[in-house]
Amino acid sequence: MYALFRSRPGLGLLAGLGLLVLAFGISLASGLQAIPIGTVLEALTAFDGSPAHLVVRSIRLPRTLIAMAVGGCLGVAGTLTQALTRNPLAAPGTLGINAGATLAVAAGLYLLGTPSLHTLAWLAFLGAAAAAGAVYALANLGRGGVTPLRLTLAGAAMAGFLTALTQGVLVASERTLDEIRLWLAGSVAGRDPEVLRGLLPYMLVGLALALGLGRPLNALSLGEEVARGLGQRTGWVKAAGAAAVVLLAGSAVAAAGPIGFLGLAVPHLSRWIVGPDYRWVLPYSGVLGAILLILADVGARLIIRPGEAPVGVVTALLGVPFFIALARREVGRR
Amino acid sequence: MPVLRTEGLTVAYGETPVLDGLTLTIPAGRITALVGRNGCGKSTLLRALARLLRPRGGTVYLDGASIFRMPTREVARRLGILPQAPTAPEGLTVRELVALGRYPHQGWLRHWSEADERAVESALAATGMLDLADRPLDALSGGQRQRAWIAMALAQETEILLLDEPTTYLDMAHQVEVLELLYELNQARGRTIVMVLHDLNQACRYAHHLVALKDGRIYAQGDPREVVTPEMVREVFGIECCVLTDPLAGTPLCIPAACKGCTFRRPEDARRLPAPPPAAPAAAEV
Amino acid sequence: MSRWTAIRCRRLPVSFRLDRRVPPVLLALGGIALALTVLSLGTGQYPVPPGEVVRTLLGGGSREYDFVIRTLRLPRALVAFLVGLALAMAGAILQAITRNPLASPDVTGLSAGAGLGAVAVMVFLPDAPWSALTPAALAGGLAAGGLTYWLGWKGGSHPLRLVLVGIGIAAAAQALTNTVMATTQSLRVGEALVWLTGSVYGRSWQHLRPMLPWLGVGVPAALLMARHLDVLHLDEDLARGLGSRVEWHRGMLFLIAVTLGSAAVAAAGTLGFVGLMAPHIARRLVGPAHGGLLPTAGMVGGLMVLAADLIGRTLLAPIEVPAGVVTAAVGAPYFLYLLFRNR
Numbered sequence: 001m002y003a004l005f006r007s008r009p010g011l012g013l014l015a016g017l018g019l020l021v022l023a024f025g026i027s028l029a030s031g032l033q034a035i036p037i038g039t040v041l042e043a044l045t046a047f048d049g050s051p052a053h054l055v056v057r058s059i060r061l062p063r064t065l066i067a068m069a070v071g072g073c074l075g076v077a078g079t080l081t082q083a084l085t086r087n088p089l090a091a092p093g094t095l096g097i098n099a100g101a102t103l104a105v106a107a108g109l110y111l112l113g114t115p116s117l118h119t120l121a122w123l124a125f126l127g128a129a130a131a132a133g134a135v136y137a138l139a140n141l142g143r144g145g146v147t148p149l150r151l152t153l154a155g156a157a158m159a160g161f162l163t164a165l166t167q168g169v170l171v172a173s174e175r176t177l178d179e180i181r182l183w184l185a186g187s188v189a190g191r192d193p194e195v196l197r198g199l200l201p202y203m204l205v206g207l208a209l210a211l212g213l214g215r216p217l218n219a220l221s222l223g224e225e226v227a228r229g230l231g232q233r234t235g236w237v238k239a240a241g242a243a244a245v246v247l248l249a250g251s252a253v254a255a256a257g258p259i260g261f262l263g264l265a266v267p268h269l270s271r272w273i274v275g276p277d278y279r280w281v282l283p284y285s286g287v288l289g290a291i292l293l294i295l296a297d298v299g300a301r302l303i304i305r306p307g308e309a310p311v312g313v314v315t316a317l318l319g320v321p322f323f324i325a326l327a328r329r330e331v332g333r334r
Numbered sequence: 335m336p337v338l339r340t341e342g343l344t345v346a347y348g349e350t351p352v353l354d355g356l357t358l359t360i361p362a363g364r365i366t367a368l369v370g371r372n373g374c375g376k377s378t379l380l381r382a383l384a385r386l387l388r389p390r391g392g393t394v395y396l397d398g399a400s401i402f403r404m405p406t407r408e409v410a411r412r413l414g415i416l417p418q419a420p421t422a423p424e425g426l427t428v429r430e431l432v433a434l435g436r437y438p439h440q441g442w443l444r445h446w447s448e449a450d451e452r453a454v455e456s457a458l459a460a461t462g463m464l465d466l467a468d469r470p471l472d473a474l475s476g477g478q479r480q481r482a483w484i485a486m487a488l489a490q491e492t493e494i495l496l497l498d499e500p501t502t503y504l505d506m507a508h509q510v511e512v513l514e515l516l517y518e519l520n521q522a523r524g525r526t527i528v529m530v531l532h533d534l535n536q537a538c539r540y541a542h543h544l545v546a547l548k549d550g551r552i553y554a555q556g557d558p559r560e561v562v563t564p565e566m567v568r569e570v571f572g573i574e575c576c577v578l579t580d581p582l583a584g585t586p587l588c589i590p591a592a593c594k595g596c597t598f599r600r601p602e603d604a605r606r607l608p609a610p611p612p613a614a615p616a617a618a619e620v
Numbered sequence: 621m622s623r624w625t626a627i628r629c630r631r632l633p634v635s636f637r638l639d640r641r642v643p644p645v646l647l648a649l650g651g652i653a654l655a656l657t658v659l660s661l662g663t664g665q666y667p668v669p670p671g672e673v674v675r676t677l678l679g680g681g682s683r684e685y686d687f688v689i690r691t692l693r694l695p696r697a698l699v700a701f702l703v704g705l706a707l708a709m710a711g712a713i714l715q716a717i718t719r720n721p722l723a724s725p726d727v728t729g730l731s732a733g734a735g736l737g738a739v740a741v742m743v744f745l746p747d748a749p750w751s752a753l754t755p756a757a758l759a760g761g762l763a764a765g766g767l768t769y770w771l772g773w774k775g776g777s778h779p780l781r782l783v784l785v786g787i788g789i790a791a792a793a794q795a796l797t798n799t800v801m802a803t804t805q806s807l808r809v810g811e812a813l814v815w816l817t818g819s820v821y822g823r824s825w826q827h828l829r830p831m832l833p834w835l836g837v838g839v840p841a842a843l844l845m846a847r848h849l850d851v852l853h854l855d856e857d858l859a860r861g862l863g864s865r866v867e868w869h870r871g872m873l874f875l876i877a878v879t880l881g882s883a884a885v886a887a888a889g890t891l892g893f894v895g896l897m898a899p900h901i902a903r904r905l906v907g908p909a910h911g912g913l914l915p916t917a918g919m920v921g922g923l924m925v926l927a928a929d930l931i932g933r934t935l936l937a938p939i940e941v942p943a944g945v946v947t948a949a950v951g952a953p954y955f956l957y958l959l960f961r962n963r
Contacts, residue, residue, distance in 0.1 A: 410863025
């Protein structure tokens with residue numbers, strides 16, 4: 001099947017969109033109270049104010065939309081990070097970019113009281129950019145260039161450091177702790193639909209920027225020098241890519257907290273399906289990330305009923321085996 | 335004198351056999367060199383002799399007892415092994431390293447007996463490392479470091495010493511230094527030494543007994559002066575050569591010619607070579 | 621000539637060797653620890669001058685000093701020191717048996733696993749006594765550490781792979797911990813969260829006591845096995861050649877490290893990077909031989925947590941920054957330094 005998608009990538013993308021709609025429907029229908037798909041459709045087209053309709057429209061619809069947007073952002077951001085660093089273990093989560101955004105948001109909530117959504121979004125961008133810059137600088141410190149492993153370890157240490165600082169902020173202010181505990185574990189539940197509306201412009205700019213980078217990234221994947229030899233201004237490509245990563249990861253964190261391992265796994269799955277051409281890998285990653293995060297959120301609702309797990313937990317539990325398998329393979333290759 | 339021998343030794347990594355039913359007796363009190371091409375199984379043989387590898391078939395006997403059945407500490411008191419390019423933790427001093435050689439002689443509460451101390455000092459003296467004893471290993475030159483490792487193996491006070499390519503990564507002067515040290519140890523103290531050597535000429539010069547391996551079997555063994563012939567070198571190493579007599583040591587000296595009949599840049603020199611071989615066996619190697 | 625002094629019993633087969641560097645270093649560290657303890661005991665919302673602290677400790681203080689010092693602050697300081705000691709020794713052992721300078725209880729996922737075990741008990745068995753946390757932490761630490769070890773070592777022994785796998789395992793344990801905490805609305809969640817950050821806040825004698833038996837077994841066992849550690853720290857082949865029963869010794873030492881690390885986690889939550897840094901500092905002081913390294917690392921670790929607690933209490937007073945935040949803030953840059961030091 002996947003040979004087909006490799007030769008006709010557009011077809012696969014279409015199939016992916018179909019799956020996305022399916023996942024969307026499943027997400028609207030499932031939860032503590034399962035709602036038949038007919039009722040779900042009625043709630044969307046002919047809203048009558050019944051409890052089931054209310055659940056669909058005011059609870060499940062917003063969270064599914066947020067999951068879709070955040071998943072798409074993280075998938076694309078992960079692909080960009082891996083392409084820019086040429087490192088299969090890179091992702092906004094593993095490199096500490098999510099942790100930077102989280103720290104900035106937590107600090108903002110602590111210091112500013114109740115800042116506006118846009119302030120928070122810009123704080124998240126700032127945090128993400130600072131963390132990304134720091135990891136990149138660190139990784140370039142060592143002699144003999146950056147090996148993927150060292151970059152990943154530097155990111156992990158950076159994430160540990162930033163997370164500790166975040167915890168310090170939380171403990172310093174118990175109010176913040178209660179407000180953002182769920183958000184900190186990565187969750188799309190109970191978020192105000194306004195959040196999505198506010199963040200959507202940033203997400204769209206990030207996505208547009210990313211999708212425009214497909215061709216330059218193909219050249220870059222052959223190595224910096226080759227890309228330069230092909231007449232590419234690699235500095236600009238990298239800067240644009242980094243800006244897109246910061247926008248995408250920052251707004252994803254602002255919307256749903258740090259959700260790990262999605263950005264790591266999705267690029268690998270996309271490349272496996274469609275091959276190495278970034279013009280296709282990027283949109284595939286977006287669609288795949290959206291599907292996976294919606295389904296992970298459905299899982300989060302179902303695994304510990306009647307309670308609910310943060311979706312970040314589900315992505316971590318699914319993503320860790322993936323990460324370990326990758327780590328084992330990468331080290332073996334060295 | 336301790337006798338180390340193998341019987342029907344078969345070792346395999348996964349499905350590919352590396353040693354194939356190998357039977358060998360190591361002459362006691364002498365220096366034995368294992369030679370052969372890369373991948374012929376010489377290091378594997380050495381590791382199996384030191385019970386670091388479990389054989390799939392056959393066994394290794396130390397004075398008639400299988401070393402895989404003996405307590406490992408018991409073996410360590412009689413047989414020492416120095417792996418190829420061993421690594422030590424950062425900052426470890428030479429004396430600390432050499433003292434680790436006493437490990438098999440120590441007990442739960444007996445960590446530093448007088449015998450331990452004597453053995454360490456005499457190992458340091460024998461290898462000329464007394465002056466450098468308190469220096470960290472990483473501050474030494476390659477040759478000094480290798481001498482320190484040999485001192486550790488000496489402090490173990492074993493009758494048999496196995497070494498895997500003790501001269502790798504050393505320059506020529508240090509190679510000679512290490513080999514002379516081993517030769518002296520054999521002459522002065524009668525230690526049985528078995529080593530894997532890459533350089534056939536060094537093996538000829540320092541070993542009493544040469545074991546040439548090919549494809550996991552012994553191709554030839556014996557006194558280097560009898561074993562080393564152009565035929566043997568062609569079969570074992572896949573190279574044409576001319577065997578002379580070392581003007582200093584009187585041992586065989588092998589001058590390589592060419593692998594696959596490649597011509598020399600100076601044809602007038604090539605004339606002095608033996609007649610070109612029939613190309614068939616060499617081509618079959620590829 | 622040599623830096624060693626031999627200590628031998630003439631009649632019995634008992635002999636030891638002492639690196640002359642070690643006693644002065646241990647003595648100095650002990651002195652600093654004492655001074656820091658006195659300072660720490662005197663610091664707080666109700667300051668007590670150092671002279672009074674000493675007098676109270678010796679049993680001659682006034683009644684209110686007695687309460688503040690001996691009931692409130694002393695157990696906290698002792699827990700801090702012992703937790704640091706246990707973490708540091710566990711780190712030193714792990715670094716030797718994995719031959720990996722980056723290994724430590726937190727990097728190998730051991731701390732996260734122990735934290736998971738302890739949080740599960742806190743949440744699911746709210747009435748369980750504090751001493752039940754340690755076995756639960758031990759089980760969690762053993763499972764997570766064992767998994768890391770197994771996945772990180774199979775088919776080769778690259779140090780970085782072990783660390784990467786450990787990071788993954790720690791993330792999974794963290795996710796499970798979050799799940800456990802999400803299943804309940806009980807008040808223990810807030811408690812568990814603060815505790816997970818790694819702090820010695822509000823530790824009393826009842827938190828100290830459950831730690832002691834585990835340390836009482838783990839510390840002497842580690843010291844007795846020091847010479848096996850020295851050999852394991854070399855090549856695998858060398859260790860085997862020297863007659864070490866490598867798998868057996870490594871397994872035993874791993875178990876000791878898990879015991880020490882888990883006991884520490886059960887008492888104070890996950891204090892990051894102590895187990896990583898302390899052995900390196902100790903190695904600078906007394907070299908890599910474990911007979912001297914283990915006690916020195918223990919002292920350094922204890923000092924670090926004591927100091928971290930003191931700094932956390934005074935830095936933003938009256939807000940208390942958990943000691944774990946302080947150690948992570950110092951430790952993460954140190955980890956990066958180790959990572960990029962040579963290559």
